[in-house]
Amino acid sequence: MGVRNSEEQEKRRDALLQLRYAEESLTSETCQEVLSAATKAMLIYKELGDEQSAADALKAVIAAVSVKEGEEKALANAQREMENYRKCGDRCGEATMKLAQATVYLEKNRLQEALRWAMEAQEEFKASQLTEKEVSAHLVMARALLAKCDTPEALQPVA
Numbered sequence: 041m042g043v044r045n046s047e048e049q050e051k052r053r054d055a056l057l058q059l060r061y062a063e064e065s066l067t068s069e070t071c072q073e074v075l076s077a078a079t080k081a082m083l084i085y086k087e088l089g090d091e092q093s094a095a096d097a098l099k100a101v102i103a104a105v106s107v108k109e110g111e112e113k114a115l116a117n118a119q120r121e122m123e124n125y126r127k128c129g130d131r132c133g134e135a136t137m138k139l140a141q142a143t144v145y146l147e148k149n150r151l152q153e154a155l156r157w158a159m160e161a162q163e164e165f166k167a168s169q170l171t172e173k174e175v176s177a178h179l180v181m182a183r184a185l186l187a188k189c190d191t192p193e194a195l196q197p198v199a
Contacts, residue, residue, distance in 0.1 A: 048088060055084035055093065062100040068107055075104035092170075095125070095136035102140040106147060114144045132173070135164030139173075142180050146187070154184040 062078035082097035098121060106114035118140045125133030142157035162177035 051084050051088060055081040059097050066103055071104050071107040078104055092132050095133040099136050099140040103143055106144045111144055111148050115141055131164055131168050132170060135161045139177055146184050151184045151188045155181060
């Protein structure tokens with residue numbers, strides 16, 4: 041039992057390191073490495089039966105796809121996966137894919153769409169009592185709102 045537990049802990053550690061790298065290192069130059077790391081993390085989490093963490097890794101995969109292959113492909117992947125989670129009744133996975141879409145929209149400066157998807161994700165996470173994930177959705181909403189404040193229209197004086 042100790043060996044199995046130790047192997048599982050090592051796999052979880054590896055998946056966590058892969059996911060953290062993917063989340064923190066995404067640039068146009070690193071997108072292939074990030075895609076590989078996020079995919080590896082997702083597969084490890086699925087093998088361990090950790091569906092919430094697998095969904096987080098899938099969110100990182102979608103972010104890398106957005107950089108490597110474009111917004112439309114990333115959004116199509118997120119929509120497809122969101123529908124799969126919905127069919128399975130996995131509200132956390134569904135909300136995570138909503139957050140993935142919000143993140144793609146945010147990176148492409150499509151702020152209204154980013155806000156809408158982040159708000160939907162936040163509501164789902166709150167209903168599921170997933171506080172840490174709810175905070176992630178709030179952070180995406182805050183980034184979108186800050187970006188909106190930086191637009192020239194937002195900086196115009198009120199007449």
